[in-house]
Amino acid sequence: MIESPYMCGRIQPSLYLRFLEKDLEEQWRSGIFHPKLYVVVDTAALWHFQQFKIPALVTSLWREWTGTGTKIHRAFRGCDLRSKHIETLAPAWEEYLNKTFPYLGKEGCTTAWLHDVGQGVHLHLQIGPLEPVPEIPASYSL
Numbered sequence: 169m170i171e172s173p174y175m176c177g178r179i180q181p182s183l184y185l186r187f188l189e190k191d192l193e194e195q196w197r198s199g200i201f202h203p204k205l206y207v208v209v210d211t212a213a214l215w216h217f218q219q220f221k222i223p224a225l226v227t228s229l230w231r232e233w234t235g236t237g238t239k240i241h242r243a244f245r246g247c248d249l250r251s252k253h254i255e256t257l258a259p260a261w262e263e264y265l266n267k268t269f270p271y272l273g274k275e276g277c278t279t280a281w282l283h284d285v286g287q288g289v290h291l292h293l294q295i296g297p298l299e300p301v302p303e304i305p306a307s308y309s310l
Contacts, residue, residue: 182213216251
């Protein structure tokens with residue numbers, strides 16, 4: 169079991185998301201991520217589904233934060249989404265998500281951005297370090 173400061177309860181499956189690996193789906197559904205990440209990712213996936221009638225693909229989630237280097241996701245606050253339509257939809261996808269969910273943290277950072285790092289072009293989603301954590305009852309389920 170991964171230790172997390174967030175523990176949102178068990179997360180219900182989403183019709184708008186697919187997962188590259190079963191482990192990713194299990195991590196996602198375990199409720200260990202920042203509550204706002206679930207909202208941002210589900211909103212991004214819904215937007216993608218409305219455009220193309222297919223789910224978005226989650227390719228990366230939790231990573232240990234080293235503070236430097238290649239692992240840019242802060243622990244429990246980041247997600248990568250891919251789509252075969254990424255080149256077509258990325259500018260509008262980024263704009264919509266960044267207007268809807270401002271990044272709370274380092275100036276110049278955004279909640280969503282398209283980049284080509286690691287295994288190709290993908291949409292990186294992140295929750296800033298200054299984003300407050302709501303009180304969540306242990307019985308809560310998203």
